[in-house]
Amino acid sequence: MQGFGRYLAAALAARFASEGMSLAVVLLALERTGSAAYGAFVLTAWLAPHVLAAPLAGAAAARTRRPRLFHVAALAGFTGAVAALSVLLGRAPAPLVLAVALLGGACGPMVTGGMSSLVAGLGPAGPGRDRAYAWDASTYNAAAVTAPAVVGLAVALGSAAPAMAVLALAGALAAVLAATLPYGTRRPDPDGSPGGGPGAPAGLGAGLTALWRVRELRAITSATTLAFVGIGTLTTTSVLLASRLGSPGGGGWLMTAFAVGALAGSLTLGRITSVEPGRLARRAMAGTGVALAAAAFAPSVATAAVLFAAAGVCAGPLLAATLRIRSEYAPDAVRTQVFTLGAGLKLTAASVGAALVGLAADAPPQALLAGIAVLILAAAVLHVVVARPGAAPADEAAATGPSAGSATAPAGRRTP
Template identity: 45%
Template sequence: MPLPVALTIAVIGGSGGPVVAGGLSSLVAASLPDTAHGRGYAWDAATYNAASVVGPAVVAAVATLFSASTSGYLLAAAATGAGVLIFGVSTRPVDHNDRTPAFGTDLVSGFVTVWRRPVLRAVTAASCLAYLGLGGLTITAVLAARQWGSATQGGLLMTCFAVGATAGALGLARRPVPIAPQWLAALSLLITGIGLAGAAAATSVIPAGAFFLLAGLGDGPLLGATFHVRATHTTPRDRAQVFTTGAALKISAAALGAAVAGSVPVSPMILLVGIAITQGAAALLLWLMLRHVGSVTKVAAD
C-alpha cells in the first residue's frame, strides 16, 4: 500500500500501545492482595521480556520459511487473538463512587496524579530518561555488530539483552529483594548502564553479548519495580490512568531515542556510551528527586 496509508495505520495501531502496555498491567494490582504486588509485577515484567525473546524469533523464522507478509499476518492474528482473550479477564469490582467521569477528565487525571505524587513523578521521569536511551539500543546493536563484522549479529546482541531481562525479572519474582521498589529501579538502572558501557568497550560480538546480557539483567527488574511503584502510590480509582500515562510517556521517549540513534552521524560505540550514560543519569535523577521524599511519603501514608 502507499507509504502514507501504511504510516496512518501504524499511528492508529501504535495508539493502542499505552493501553496494552499500561492498562492491562494495572489489572494485576486488582487481582492480588497488596502484599503480593511486588512478586506479581515481577512476573508481569517477565512475560513482557519473554515475549520480546520469543516473538521476534518466531516472526523471523516464519519470514525465512515463508515470506515477510506471512509474518505480518501472523502478527495481526496474534494481536487479534489477544484482543479476544481480554474478554475473559475478570477482576474484583472497584468502587468508583458510582461516578463515571468524562473521557477527557480520565485522560488528564493520569498526568495530574503522576505530577502530584513525588515517587510517581520521580520514577516516571527517570524511566523516560532511561528509555530515551534504550529506545535506540536495537539500532545501535545492529550498527555495532556491523562494525564488528556482521550486522545480522545485532539480533544476537538484543536477544542476549532480552534473555538477561527475562532472567532478571524471573529472579525477582522468585526471590523479592527487601528494598523499596523505587530504589530497586535505581539499582537496575546502574547495572544496565554498567553493562552497556562494558559493551561499548568490547572488541567483538562475543564479549559484547555478555555485557548485553548483564545490561538485560539490570533492565529486567526495572519494569517490575516501576509497575510496583505505580500500584503502590495510586488508588484503585486512578490506577489504570496512571499506568497508561506512564506507558505512553515511556513509549514516546523510546521512539524519540530510536529516531535520534538512527540519525546522528556518530560511531555505534559512542552511541552505546551515550545510552549507558542515560541509564546512569536516570539513576542519579531518581536519587535526586527522592532523597527528601521519605518523610513526605510516610506522612501521606499515615
C-alpha cells in the same frame, strides 16, 4: 490471585503481537515495495499515538461501566489494525495505510500499561501482588525474545505476511482471554454518573497530575523516561557496533542476548520483594549502565554479547519495580491513567532516542553505546534526586489522599 494465569497468557499474547510489529512492518514494506523507509513511516504512525492516546485510554478505562467490554474492544481494535496492515501495506494508498496504523497505535496503551493496571484488581496488596508484577514484567521480556525470532523465522521461510498473520492471531487470543478475566464492577451514583466514592474516575489531567505531585511516581516516571531515550537507541547501536566488530549480522545476537538477560532478570531479581521498589529500580538502572559502558570497550561480538546479557539481567527488575511503584502509589481513581501514561512516555522517549541515533549514525558505535550508558546512569542519579523528600511539591498530599490506598502512609517513611 484470581484469574492471574489467564491474565499472564493474555498479556503475553498481546505483548507478543506488539513486540513483533516493529520488525514485521518494516520487513513487509521492504518485501512489497522495496523501501524500508516506507515501513519506518508506517511504524512511526503506529507508535506516535501512544503518548497522546494514553491519558484518553486511561480516563476512558476508569470511567467505563463495562471495563471488560472496554479492554476487549481495545485489544480487538489493536488486532484488527494488525490484520488490516498485513493486507493493505504495500497494496493500498499510503494515506489509508497510515490511518490504519494510527488507529491501531491508539489502542497500544491498553496493551502495555492498560493491561498491567488490571493486576491490582486480581489480588490484595502485599508480597503476592509484588511477585505478580514481576511475572507481568516477564511477559514484556518474553515477548521481546520470542516475537522477533518468530517474525525472522517466517521471513526466512518465505514472507513477512505470515508473520503478520501470526501476530494478528496472538492479538485475537489476547482479546478472547481478556474477556474471561475478573473485572471489578463500578456502581453508578444516584445522579447516573459512573462510580462514586473515593475511587471515582477522575478527569483527563488527573493522571498527569498524580505523576507530578506524588513524589514516588514523579521519580520513577522521570528516571525511566530518561533511561528509555538511551534504550530506544540500543537496537540501531547494536547493529552498528557488530558491524564495527566485524560481524554485520551480529546486531540481532546482541539484542537477543539483552532480551534473554532481561527475561532472566525479571524472573529472578524482579521477584525480590524484600527490597523497596525505588531502590531496586535505581540499582537496575545503575547496573545496566555499567554493563553497557563495559560493552563499549568489547573487542569482539562474543564479548559484547556477554556484557549485553549482563545488562539485560540488570534491566530485568526495572519494569517490575516500576509496576510495583505505580500500583502502590497511584490513587485508585487514576491508576489506569498512571499506567497508560507511564508506558506512553517511555515509548515516546524510545522513539526520540531512535531518531537521535539516526542523526548521529556516523559517529563511532562505541561512542554511541557509551552515550547510552551515560543516559541510563544519569537516570539512576535523577531518581535519587527526585525521590528525596525535599523534592516533593507542597501539594503532594492532595494527590495521595484517601483514594490512594497504600500511598496514604507518611511520605517520608515510604521514600525509596
